[in-house]
Amino acid sequence: MESLSPNFFVKDINATISFYQLLGFTTIATVPETGDNLVWAMMMKGNVTVMFQTFESLADELPNISRTDGGSLLLYIKLTGIRAFFEELKDKVTVLKGLEKTFYGATEFSILDNNNYVLTFAEDE
Numbered sequence: 182m183e184s185l186s187p188n189f190f191v192k193d194i195n196a197t198i199s200f201y202q203l204l205g206f207t208t209i210a211t212v213p214e215t216g217d218n219l220v221w222a223m224m225m226k227g228n229v230t231v232m233f234q235t236f237e238s239l240a241d242e243l244p245n246i247s248r249t250d251g252g253s254l255l256l257y258i259k260l261t262g263i264r265a266f267f268e269e270l271k272d273k274v275t276v277l278k279g280l281e282k283t284f285y286g287a288t289e290f291s292i293l294d295n296n297n298y299v300l301t302f303a304e305d306e
Contacts, residue, residue, distance in 0.1 A: 188232040190246055191296045194219045197233050200295040203273055251297030263288050263304035
């Protein structure tokens with residue numbers, strides 16, 4: 182194995198791109214390459230890559246994919262400068278858990294993205 186790039190299924194890809202741009206992600210590829218009717222996008226920040234795809238683009242290709250927002254998962258994203266990042270975001274996103282030092286030594290906070298996916302950011306301070 183060489184990498185893992187999650188592909189999240191979303192209802193509104195343009196709103197999702199805007200949300201992740203707020204977190205500092207850059208769009209590096211889309212399908213189609215231009216226009217307003219995007220069905221897929223890949224975004225990146227540092228070494229973290231995520232993909233987003235509309236439910237509609239799947240049609241009947243993958244019927245086992247749940248067609249509801251969110252998921253039974255949590256993305257755990259390590260970064261540096263967590264305190265500054267938290268201060269930058271805290272009034273712009275839904276914070277589920279504020280900055281907290283864990284028993285295993287990490288400083289973390291958790292947010293909800295616009296599709297009800299949970300993102301936890303962590304730094305070993």
